Amino acid sequence: MNDPVLLTGAGGRVGGAILDGLGDEYDWTLLYHSQPAEEPDADYFVGDVTDADLMAEACDGVESVVHLAGDPRRDAPWESVLQNNIHGTKVLYDAAIDAGVEKLVYASSNHAVGHFETERKPDLYRTDDDFKLNGTELPRPGNFYGVSKVAGETLGRYYHDEHGVAVCNIRIGNLTKAHPPIDYERGQAMWLSHRDCAHLHQRALEAEYEYEIVYGISDNDRKYYSLERAKEALGYEPKDNSAHFSGEERVEEPES
Ligand SMILES: NC(=O)C1=CN([C@@H]2O[C@H](COP(=O)(O)OP(=O)(O)OC[C@H]3O[C@@H](n4cnc5c(N)ncnc54)[C@H](O)[C@@H]3O)[C@@H](O)[C@H]2O)C=CC1
Numbered sequence: 001m002n003d004p005v006l007l008t009g010a011g012g013r014v015g016g017a018i019l020d021g022l023g024d025e026y027d028w029t030l031l032y033h034s035q036p037a038e039e040p041d042a043d044y045f046v047g048d049v050t051d052a053d054l055m056a057e058a059c060d061g062v063e064s065v066v067h068l069a070g071d072p073r074r075d076a077p078w079e080s081v082l083q084n085n086i087h088g089t090k091v092l093y094d095a096a097i098d099a100g101v102e103k104l105v106y107a108s109s110n111h112a113v114g115h116f117e118t119e120r121k122p123d124l125y126r127t128d129d130d131f132k133l134n135g136t137e138l139p140r141p142g143n144f145y146g147v148s149k150v151a152g153e154t155l156g157r158y159y160h161d162e163h164g165v166a167v168c169n170i171r172i173g174n175l176t177k178a179h180p181p182i183d184y185e186r187g188q189a190m191w192l193s194h195r196d197c198a199h200l201h202q203r204a205l206e207a208e209y210e211y212e213i214v215y216g217i218s219d220n221d222r223k224y225y226s227l228e229r230a231k232e233a234l235g236y237e238p239k240d241n242s243a244h245f246s247g248e249e250r251v252e253e254p255e256s
């Protein structure tokens with residue numbers, strides 16, 4: 001495959017999982033926020049996603065974009081998510097549309113729907129609870145970071161309807177390398193393994209769709225996000241399940 005794809009946030013955790021799994025599959029252009037320690041094995045840019053001139057250059061000749069760059073902290077302050085996540089996504093969409101980009105895959109988050117958990121936790125993290133979100137529900141963000149992710153999804157809705165770009169919003173769960181979070185039921189319910197992350201993004205780059213919101217988790221027994229839409233619209237076939245792991249490392253459950 002030689003499809004030219006721009007990957008923003010290439011130096012981060014999700015970017016690493018995607019490049020580890022799909023590094024040879026696409027003709028990547030990478031956007032880093034600061035100079036990477038090792039010289040990348042692909043064309044790359046260094047700078048900020050809010051820099052319109054840089055984004056115009058980065059999108060030139062690109063067919064698809066995977067947009068990860070942003071502030072990923074659940075407690076990120078409003079000023080940061082407004083600038084990095086909301087404004088940055090708008091600047092990137094403008095550049096992508098001007099460059100004729102056909103498809104944009106956007107890293108949304110479980111935090112876009114975090115407040116669905118408020119009255120249901122911890123039961124919904126357990127296998128005997130049948131409650132599932134499927135992506136058609138209205139958002140219920142649990143913090144300003146989640147609000148910014150909903151804004152990103154909604155920007156995508158606008159740019160799709162106004163300009164026709166295909167958009168896939170992936171509400172990523174908890175990406176953790178090698179094994180699911182330990183002693184963290186919520187994290188086990190929404191675990192996304194590295195190989196499932198790479199595969200899901202490959203399906204989002206290959207499948208044909210108009211505008212989608214899907215959940216990005218592995219096929220965990222504990223899940224409260226439905227994978228049906230990701231399977232149906234993208235052909236996602238997850239291989240991992242947090243129930244198949246037991247570990248000794250401890251991951252602190254964050255305060256909610
Ligand atoms: N890691 C996870 O489990 C989840 C991640 N996500 C989303 O996936 C995306 C990537 O997250 P991670 O890889 O975990 O975070 P990360 O912090 O490891 O990577 C994000 C990258 O974006 C860069 N960046 C931040 N602001 C930027 C800006 N204004 N311009 C250019 N680059 C900028 C950072 O320098 C960093 O390299 C984020 O949008 C996050 O909201 C969503 C749900 C779960």
Ligand SMILES: O=C1O[C@H](COP(=O)(O)O)[C@@H](O)[C@H](O)[C@H]1O
Nearest residue numbers: 072073074109110111173174187
């Ligand atoms: O959106 C995100 O979600 C994951 C999982 O959320 P958490 O509240 O269980 O940690 C988080 O690790 C990641 O940093 C964030 O961007």
